[in-house]
Amino acid sequence: MISDVSPFRQLVAKLRRLAPIDEADEAAVLALPHRVGRARARDYLIREGSKPHECCALIDGYAARSKLGVNGGRQIVSFHIPGDILDIQHLFLERADHNVQVISDATLVWVPMAAMRALATQRPTIGTAFWRDALIDASIFREWVLNVGRRDAKTRIAHMLCEFIVRRAAAGLGTAEQTQLPFSQEEIGDATGLTSVHVNRMLRELAEAGLIVRKGRSLEIVDWDGFRRAAGFDAAYLHLAA
Amino acid sequence: MISDVSPFRQLVAKLRRLAPIDEADEAAVLALPHRVGRARARDYLIREGSKPHECCALIDGYAARSKLGVNGGRQIVSFHIPGDILDIQHLFLERADHNVQVISDATLVWVPMAAMRALATQRPTIGTAFWRDALIDASIFREWVLNVGRRDAKTRIAHMLCEFIVRRAAAGLGTAEQTQLPFSQEEIGDATGLTSVHVNRMLRELAEAGLIVRKGRSLEIVDWDGFRRAAGFDAAYLHLAA
DNA sequence: CGGTTCTTTGACGAGATTCAATGCCGGTGG
């Protein structure tokens, strides 16, 4: 399929939200050597222990980072939306310390790591955008430690969903009430440190409280303010204002 | 007290472990404008919501990053040792999204943020070291999400202590058997998402298993291999080899 | 349609929290 839209459109939009990049910066991104790829739900993009030589960014679909516990249990440590760079850490770290998987069918753009590194150094504003992106990622991980460590199951699930919706909205991908959340209950469990069984029970309670509606396998928020309040969600840690 | 040792000695050593910095790089660090400060156990260095204009690094003592839950519960998200930069994130993010507290009496060096930022851009190798430091921090946060989300209480505590000991050893601050761990049981609980009561019970079991010895308020590992095995600890995520 | 994946529900058990009381240690001041 030949498209008149650059595979870097979402990425450029994201970088623009992170730093005041100019036209030369944008041109440099668009000129990056690359290939576009597709992946199907559950495909691995990066495996723990590997040494990635390409950097990939999401064009369409959703992805998750995860680690495996000794008992075989999976812990998802973050979710990603179109425009996100999925492995900026390998600009400066050789070996992957976690897995990256898509959780829906997805389209991706792959760029040689060396080209990304060169871009970051030759275009300082883009370098700053990369820095901010990595630091915001770290802030999100900290919030997840708090989420999993100190919130009860219902609040925990709601908080994780709030974050996803707010990030999605900030990327111009739809408001809370419009968003169909793409997670299975098992994925929600793996992200919150709960079992899918318990996630199911909590979702039922959230539905009984009139905050969400479950339609088949996906769910929607119907009372955003109430939901946000139930989650105790404060978006400050996302550092959305540039 | 006038000292012939630079307040940047530990920091330079750390940067050297992260990237091949040369003598000019080192000279640039040593020439940084700065002031040395002291703090007492439990003092705050950075408060959530503030806008730091100085960057601080630990010279002596220990520190922790923490966030507060709605119910008032504290979640510690990382511990820090001498040489660590405590707020590299504020090079590119305006507002603090978490607290930084010292957990023992400590000595610190403060550098204007603008000077640190200039150092990172004018000395590319130091910039790389900063990048690696930030990315390794993020890797540690990911491991903590897994730790708190998917490991049982005893393993969780052991894992967190293993990490601390290994990082300390990597900084040349003593081996496992020599190390007197400086944590109260409440701090261990806040770091692992447990109550101090339950931490107490788990420490007793670890002691009964002959892995640790508790002396008054501090504790020591007596069987490092066994302890490491009990924790299921694999140091890969610390990215120690440069 | 047939198989697979995901959801739902119940009964039971385990692990962690809560509450409350006691003991220990180090520091401070009389």
Add this chain to the structure above:
DNA sequence: CCACCGGCATTGAATCTCGTCAAAGAACCG
């Protein structure tokens, strides 16, 4: 030097949240 005090550590009992196991039902896919 001793008495007191505050911060931690320790312990037990009762409780509760969440996990485990198991089975059945619903939605989606080719």
